[in-house]
Amino acid sequence: MHIILLSGGSGKRLWPLSNDIRSKQFIKIFKTPEGDYESMVQRVYRQIRKADPEASVTIAAPKAQISAIHNQLGQNVGISVEPCRRDTFPAIVLAAAYLHDMQGVGEEEAVVVCPVDPYVEDGYFQALKELGNQARLGEANLVLMGIEPTYPSEKYGYILPTGPEQTSFVSAFKEKPDAKTAAAYIARGALWNGGVFACKVGYLLKHARERFGFADYQRLYESYDSLPKISFDYAVVEKEPKIQVRRFYGAWKDIGTWNTLSEAMEENTVGNAILNDTCRNVHVLNELSVPVVCMGLENVVVSASPEGILVSDKGQSSYLKPIVDRIDQQVMFAEKSWGSYRVLDVGEESLTIKVTLNPGSRMNYHSHSRRDEVWTVVSGEGSAILDGVRREVKPGEVLTMEAGCRHTVIAATELRIIEVQLGREINVSDKQKHPMPEV
């Protein structure tokens, strides 16, 4: 099975755990069979591998997510990097071209396209495999997954099949209806549209050629920012007469709000949290080291991270995004290709951060033109290069870099540094990259 996982953008609906540069799919909140915590993307990847150890997985993701994907899934996963945001049609055809041109997948082979964040049982991935098999048969140009509705939801689009069979043709699509209309659809055998489909690779490339005039990976990648922002539904599905739908009966959750996320949590708390015995249906996700204490709450979710603190009635949590959109705040935590950083203190003309480098990783060789930096190594070992001079570093080592000083650090073990930035204009964009010197 070839599978493309669509990895969406910034997920403010799960603030403060997600933010502009950290999407919800990378937050580690689900308990693994071994008792560790894994993220949505790790859970889905593990489930795919279990259903089909031979599956080739490609993640269609924006540039900003590459570090997080490699940190969480390792170096071997395929990534179709979106140079900028261009909706689902460009993202899907770019990933298809990546499969075809970079991984040698033939035009007659089937590909399954699926969001990266469904919270589902293992059987779902078996169904994806069968979706791919169905697409390869070629009875239809597109094969959708139709999820058997459990209630007349107003949140989903509906697919009307021509008959009650496991696989049938699609007679119509209906956009998010009200509950009464939804119930009428369900009475006529309608299914939820979970945004999952399979088709042949060549079918996607043909559509790219028709709309853009080309379908080769290099050209799609290079001209990506000039492609139109257009959804796959609008560009392809609505115009396609030959579509089949395959029913899926199992549990399926779309984890887009704190309410649905907390339903998927196996335990009521993740992190340092204390609930007294008068709490009912309370979930706490605490990424801070200090405790969260909850008393006498009902149907409430509490989440704390370096970005902020949310306390919300579960039903209300779906209205979070517009509130968080108004918060204009420095990013307080980020994953990078070499590890992560966390802001510890924001001063008027200073910024103190904690930098954690993964073993064997290194920063770019870089300098800043408008700030000085002081590094104090607090744990681990490695070496630093300052203006071309290499030195070993260990806990207690202090490195001072005036503006203009070219510097990097290479971690032998996991390496932690307290970095104090000093200057009148401290800004993430003040960074000049230089070629790594031979020292």
Place this chain on the structure above:
Amino acid sequence: MHIILLSGGSGKRLWPLSNDIRSKQFIKIFKTPEGDYESMVQRVYRQIRKADPEASVTIAAPKAQISAIHNQLGQNVGISVEPCRRDTFPAIVLAAAYLHDMQGVGEEEAVVVCPVDPYVEDGYFQALKELGNQARLGEANLVLMGIEPTYPSEKYGYILPTGPEQTSFVSAFKEKPDAKTAAAYIARGALWNGGVFACKVGYLLKHARERFGFADYQRLYESYDSLPKISFDYAVVEKEPKIQVRRFYGAWKDIGTWNTLSEAMEENTVGNAILNDTCRNVHVLNELSVPVVCMGLENVVVSASPEGILVSDKGQSSYLKPIVDRIDQQVMFAEKSWGSYRVLDVGEESLTIKVTLNPGSRMNYHSHSRRDEVWTVVSGEGSAILDGVRREVKPGEVLTMEAGCRHTVIAATELRIIEVQLGREINVSDKQKHPMPEV
């Protein structure tokens, strides 16, 4: 008027704003007429000054509070320092001896004794003054303040007066009754006991002499840890036949829980907080720089500080103390004589803190035997002394001190330093003080 304010100990009932070394009376949560925020102790001190600009105020407080008291009330306030905790009788007679021996207050002069944390209108302090005047008359040995009850509370002790006059003798005391009994007391004219009384200084010294054999300040201070833990009610009030009570009719609040504290807040939020329009009767006190977002909550108080986060139904908040007693955690914020510090990061063999020195203040000249320190100055100016060598410091200055290095810093302006402590055994008790060198 001579007034002794009893400053109680650690207030875990207002965690996370109060902790083992930071009592509730020092938290700045009340809006001043000028729009700033002031603490309970600042509010009471300001109100006393307004009622009686000539009042001499002495605060009976444990050693750990001296820095906070001077930081908040200035250097001119009198402090009777309790070398250790010994309940109210030793604390009150120590303070009376301090007034008599150190401030030359005569035995015939009256003193008013009052908790440091009542949340009251200005008229209360006028009533205190009259309480002192009444005590000076000498009709009774003790004059209590009786607060006119507004409901049959089960939280307070009751005073039964002999008559309905403004000032009358006390016929009996009743400990916290149930609501029905309380209502019966109130029908008989009973008053709440707010823990406030006035008497002559000599009366307190006489009781000290009778019980301990001495009443001079120096000896009481030096033998304080051998004095019995005994309350003033038990030692004096219960045995005294000649007690008057003076009625007080105004608003009076005992701020001991989050519920009563939030009732006293003029605005629903202090600090960075966003409440959506479905919140009802929600109060937020946020000392962190990141936002607290509340949605769809009712009758809830949220408080966030470097120590932790509390989310509690207001009624439940009175059960907080036993929960917080179980939390065993490093102190994350403290006020010191020279300013304050805040823990930014706790590593396995490192601790990063932000130190803020007040203008003109200095640390002790000290060293540590089991940790190195690295200071990076991030704002302000001053000078540092390292092993007897003085140097000027300004933002960007880095000072490294190996274990054993004697050091201090003297702030010319407000001075902020990021301090990284490094070592296997980082402990506040690892501190050796040395005489300040002449450099």
